[in-house]
Amino acid sequence: MDENKLAELFNDAVRNAPPASFDAGDVRAASHRAAVRRRSAVALGSTLAAVLVFGGAALGAGLFVDRSSNSVTGAVADAGSGEAAEKPAAPYDLGSAQASVQRDGPLTQNVPESSSTQGAEPSGNVSPPADGTPSGCGTVDRELANALAGELSVAPDQASPAGLACPSGSRSAAFDVDGGRVLAVVVPGGAALVAPPGAALTSEPTLSDATLYVVSESPKFADRVDGIAANLRGRF
């Protein structure tokens, strides 16, 4: 087999080539596009790598921060539980807002019965109790105030503390009416209540074995204390 004849055959096979479909300008443009693509790919890769590195670093730091914050939270929780444990021993450290909640709601029964040895007194007390014990007459009992307001036909939010020397565990509410004040006090058991001089006083046993006192300093309501007491006794 002659290699020259083979070469002639190969050259004959490509002799009638069609015109080229590209020129030097096309090559330059394609080269430029490829260079731009490569630069973009490099920039994108660099950005991605930077994001991964910083993201990983941030994630790692976040984990450490979370751990430390958890420990801080745990410490706070521990301290909180410690405070919670200590709270019953220092009830007068409550904030004023919490104190007002206590004053308004049934939490008044949580008022400690022991005498204060630090000179503190419950907020809103008009006068310290004569026997030195904190009493329910220094705060307004909302349930009792609502009931008494209904009897006196006054607005419940005008209730004021009774301001009497009450036995411990008492609940009270008072309203200013024409000519003086009308008070209602529920004392546990059959404890006595000392009424202001000149006031009309009546008492009724309640369903919970307490005693309801209705006191009127106003002469206009002096004859209604019995009726009011009869109406309220069934609710307490």
Add this chain to the structure above:
Amino acid sequence: MDQHDEQEFAEYFAARREAVRRTAFLLCGDWHRADDFAQTAFVALHRRWRKIRDKQALDAYVRRSVVRAVIDESRRPWRRERFVDRLPEVPAGDGEVGESVATREALVQGLRRVPPRQRAVLVLRFLEGLDVAAAAEALGCSEGTVKSQTARGLAALREALGDAIDDLRPAS
């Protein structure tokens, strides 16, 4: 590239474009794809023009680019070449011109049945006129490999063509 480099590239491109196209055509058997391969090779050369210090090696670089592009594409699943038992019908011609065209078509179709690497060896040796050493450098293989691939390629081409071309009959 600066103006001088662009001018040098334009001169080289004008001188070598047709030769590269012809090589690519015999490697792939289609002028449109041959243009794509040739353009790809020239684009690669343009991007590396300033880095190629030995301007005598430009031909080898472009040749290698084209051969690799064709072989790489032949390996892709959607471009994978399939061997068939029968060649497509060769257009019949009358007289000397018709015979020439038929021979040309037969050679191109026969080359398509030769495995890509052996086909590349045949094209480099008999179209480009490279000797064994130059073909080995262009293909990145040993001279012994080029010799063996040449022999196998010719045998495959003979088998594909049968008696279509007398010059490919083995000398006995």
